[in-house]
Amino acid sequence: MRVYYRVLLSKPWWASEKDGWEIGGVVCGTSFLDSYPIMGIKGLEVERHVWNYIERRAAELEVSLENAEEAFGRYADRYKILPEIHEIEGESFGEIVEELYERYVAAPAKLEVKAMRQVEEAELEVVAV
Amino acid sequence: MLQPIPDLAIFDREAITEHHIIESDLRRVWRYVTILQGPRSRVLRDIAGGCYYGTSALLHEVIELRVLLEREPYLLYQSKEIVRRCLRINKDAHVRALMVEYPYLQQKVQDTLGEKIGLGALVLANAGLDDLWFLAESELPLPIFWPSDDEACRAMSLLSRLRALKAGG
Numbered sequence: 001m002r003v004y005y006r007v008l009l010s011k012p013w014w015a016s017e018k019d020g021w022e023i024g025g026v027v028c029g030t031s032f033l034d035s036y037p038i039m040g041i042k043g044l045e046v047e048r049h050v051w052n053y054i055e056r057r058a059a060e061l062e063v064s065l066e067n068a069e070e071a072f073g074r075y076a077d078r079y080k081i082l083p084e085i086h087e088i089e090g091e092s093f094g095e096i097v098e099e100l101y102e103r104y105v106a107a108p109a110k111l112e113v114k115a116m117r118q119v120e121e122a123e124l125e126v127v128a129v
Numbered sequence: 130m131l132q133p134i135p136d137l138a139i140f141d142r143e144a145i146t147e148h149h150i151i152e153s154d155l156r157r158v159w160r161y162v163t164i165l166q167g168p169r170s171r172v173l174r175d176i177a178g179g180c181y182y183g184t185s186a187l188l189h190e191v192i193e194l195r196v197l198l199e200r201e202p203y204l205l206y207q208s209k210e211i212v213r214r215c216l217r218i219n220k221d222a223h224v225r226a227l228m229v230e231y232p233y234l235q236q237k238v239q240d241t242l243g244e245k246i247g248l249g250a251l252v253l254a255n256a257g258l259d260d261l262w263f264l265a266e267s268e269l270p271l272p273i274f275w276p277s278d279d280e281a282c283r284a285m286s287l288l289s290r291l292r293a294l295k296a297g298g
Binding site: 030033034035036039040041042043044045047048049051052055093094097098101105106109110112113116 | 165166170171172210211212213214215216217218220223254255256257258259260262263265266275278
């Protein structure tokens with residue numbers, strides 16, 4: 001199975017003007033699902049009513065992956081998607097969802113946690129000296 | 130307006146007892162959601178509504194947080210960035226919470242509104258497509274089926290009715 005997707009950028013509602021956009025996950029084209037043209041695979045801290053609104057609006061407006069940003073509506077200041085369309089293959093859609101979650105949501109978080117721990121350990125060493 | 134922490138008495142006593150939820154669980158959940166989504170989070174408002182819908186939202190957060198605290202005991206003393214990252218890399222905590230939340234919601238819809246509705250329709254109406262996939266792909270034996278458009282609309286209507294019920298009502 002082959003799925004096309006675009007990278008989702010997000011900004012939490014508490015972010016200030018100077019805070020940049022961060023990778024929030026991906027938006028997949030799901031034209032093979034009746035009534036649901038796109039699906040977000042995103043960090044679980046995203047408020048579910050927000051994404052529920054976006055997915056329902058996508059269905060109402062019948063957007064496709066190419067113009068998925070039109071579904072963002074009143075949350076367009078908090079989400080945007082990069083223009084490039086990527087593709088991924090897998091045995092099943094479930095397998096692809098897992099892979100995309102790991103690649104775009106969990107893996108960046110793991111790297112950040114690792115970096116943060118290194119900083120904390122370095123600070124502890126300074127204190128110990 | 131900031132959402133004050135409600136009293137445990139506004140929730141479904143049976144579910145609170147079954148899951149051994151006490152005041153400190155509620156306080157921890159409040160802190161967790163506030164760190165994650167801010168003090169005006171819709172989740173806090175849902176929980177503060179009490180009754181069955183509020184209980185379902187509370188169950189979700191309690192279960193999720195218990196799993197996270199087992200792995201990161203000092204999580205609630207960390208910054209929002211760390212809490213968010215912790216949740217991202219421990220997605221199974223969220224899935225376990227869904228597995229408690231939705232069968233509960235399904236049962237309450239049946240008991241109080243006299244309507245049967247599929248778990249898939251409830252998840253789609255209340256959360257989103259990816260939650261439905263995560264549940265469908267999980268190894269636990271829950272009967273998750275892809276809902277029709279009509280069933281998804283019916284689930285939205287039932288959830289609105291359930292949400293409108295008030296504690297003690």
